[in-house]
Amino acid sequence: MKNKAVWPRKLRSSEWFGGTGKNAIMHRSWMKNQGIPADNFDGRPIIGICNTWSELTPCNAHLRDLAERVKRGVYEAGGFPVEFPVFSTGESSLRPTAMMFRNLAAMDVEEAIRGNPVDGVVLLGGCDKTTPSLLMGAASVDIPVILVSGGPMLNGKWRGKDVGSGTAIWKFSEMVKSGEMSLDEFMDAEQGMARSAGSCMTMGTASTMASMAEALGMTLPGNAAIPAVDARRRIISQLSGRRIVEMVKEDIKPSDILTKDAFENAIRVNGAVGGSTNAVIHLLALAGRVGIPLTLDDWDRLGRDVPTIVNLQPSGKYLMEEFYYAGGLPVVIKAVGDMGLLHKDAMTVNGDTIWNNVKDVQNYNDDVILSPDKPLTEHGGIAVLRGNLAPKGAVLKPSAASPHLMQHTGRAVVFENIEDYHSRINDENLDIDEDCIMVLKNCGPKGYPGMAEVGNMGLPPKILRKGITDMVRISDARMSGTAYGTVVLHVAPEAAEGGPLALVENGDMISLDVPARNLTLNVSDEELKRRKARWKSPIEKGNGGYAGLYIETVMQADTGADLDFLVGKRGSIVKRESH
Structure with a gap:
């Protein structure tokens, strides 16, 4: 693959690897100590895989496998993939709270993308704060990116019943306090709450933010609900690897997708799925990164008359497995469109409109994804x-x-x-x-x-x-x-x-x-x-250190709890090294 034959514009990575000068030779030669063939630097796009994998972030502990699937797709499309780690905000263990480090992770993502020779990036997230931190950091740099979620766990199981991770904790702990459940039963239930890789399988913040990313147009259609261990999660990872190479060719950036219409779509979809209140704070922060005027009043105005039609815990009955089998988020987006509440021309990362992506989908279980005429809550939203x-x-x-x-x-x-x-x-x-x-x-x-x-x-x-x-x-x-x-x-x-x-x-x-x-x-x-x-x-x-900052x-x-100096888009240009 030759640069001039395929890429009509100069690739960002050529600032590092292009030409015969001292710096270019230095950059290429050091990379080659990993056994990389010379033709990987012949002008093909360099695709970063920004990975929040961590064994201390259980929801994301399987992302190394998905990264390998992304790499296959990148290679298949003619790109050169390079994986790099960023700070992983593990919701379940990180103290004093993962939210304190969302902005730190976003800084890491932003500077890692800007400072390295990448033309496009696949963002790998899943746990609550990793998804917004990835999107926030990438939006501030504004080069082509696509997000792949890790997906929800399989349904929790205990004594023949489905139990939702997180939601069951709140419910069972109250039952212990009231005397309805013994401590031994609580300990026994623990063993079945989280029985596979992935994030919470309720419509908690992880699944909500995966849904928000898809509704914003930042993922391939259907990404949000595929269970973590379903083979189709690997497939969408590989397809995303292929797609990011094309996005670099087409120069589709977050600023092209994250429009006011996209945010309004996401807010309405959040109401329809009964999404987490945390989506409010994350989308406000993300909007601030791309300069979109979004306020709490927008959340109330847009979501107030949207019925909640997804019958999932904690608001309803089912879990993410059933949601996916019923058709997943595309069915919900179509329902929002059918209600006349969707900006149908909003662009998505696959290069098509959000409406074209969903207009032909079907609902395979109308007790999981309800009719708007018989909703879980008539006035959902936030x-x-x-x-x-x-x-x-x-x-x-x-x-x-x-x-x-x-x-x-x-x-x-x-x-x-x-x-x-x-x-x-x-x-x-x-x-x-x-x-x-x-x-x-x-x-x-x-x-x-x-x-x-x-x-x-x-x-x-x-x-x-x-x-x-x-x-x-x-x-x-x-x-x-x-x-x-x-x-x-x-x-x-x-x-x-x-x-x-x-x-x-x-x-x-x-x-x-x-x-x-x-x-x-x-x-x-x-x-x-x-x-x-x-x-x-x-x-x-x-207070010193990051806590003091x-x-x-x-x-x-009310404005997203970002750090004040991180608001805005700073772009991808970075000074060249002096040597």
Whole structure:
């Protein structure tokens, strides 16, 4: 393959490998110590495989195999694949929270792509924060990229029943506290919750973000739902390897795909699948990287009238295996289009429109993917709440909430931080009943730091023993996409920034009105001013390292919690070396 015969424009990698100069010879000769034939540098595109594989990120521990499949596809299409690692944000083990390191991983992705001789990149992700970090970093560089997800695990199994990873944890742990399940049974159930490679098989954040990537047009059609161990996951990896070579030839970049129409499509698809509230914060951050004006109000405006039609845990009954067998995300996208809610001309990485990709698909199980006329929730999406308790907004997931609590006024029971919650929640003398509203402070981007998934606070045992399974909970934290309940999250400004949440006291009355999109602290402005004058920031000064940088520069949840200096597209140009 000759450069001039196939590639009508100069390849980016030729800045490193092209010609007979000293630097080009140096670059090629060092690469050749890996046993690479000389003709791999004859002008064919260099394709990076940006891999978040890590044995400390269980959801992504199988990505080395998928990388090999991608390489096959790249070679088949005439490219030269080179695999490289980036920081892997493992949701299940990384402390204090994986979200704190999403932006660090995005920095790693951005600089690794910009600084290396690659013409296009295949992004390999799966676990919750790896998908947005890959997309954010790649978008800031803006060379051709395509994303391949690791896929969900096989359904969890326990005593003849399907159990969803994550969702079962929340459910079973509450059952242990209420006495409905023994600790031995809980330990036994553990063995069947995660029984194959892959990410959570509920519609948690991992599956939601895979769905968002597909709805945005950044993956091949059908990518989101293929189980990790299904042979078709390997096939789509290989096909993606082929496709990225063509994308380099066609010069299709993230900025060509990540348009306002694409984000609006994704928001509506999120409502239809009953996606995680974490999608809000990740898409806001991604939009910031490509300069697309996207706000919380867009989420409420676009998602409010979208019915949730995917009957998956935590909102519904089934798991990702059934979703894939029913036809997967293409069926949902087609349904959104049939409702007149899809920008059908939005471009995708395969070079065709999103509508052409899905217009002929079929639904093979209408109990898994429901008819819009008989939805799981008539008004799905994400509800954006405002009021004197959340001047810059807060979010709630209607499909996972209890209808009888969507309009509720209750007495605040306040936990100043997560340590305070853990020290008091099991106390039988805690002054709380099922009509109260649990309030958790100082768990936002700066306050935790990192905005941990602790917003779905477990209920007190004495409430659970009454058979009560849900209460209104409010915090500046996030919650796992596998979680459920009437939980108000992402309150902005956060308590650690001195937002109104910081001023709530035990006994205050709070009113939640989801239909009216209102969240009100029933305390006078004068009293709040007096409380604010006494307030002291809980943030410790003098933090070094990445934690210090994060706390100083992280933005609030309503704009995506990116680091302020990372917003925007910086492009692919990098200075040449001096030698």
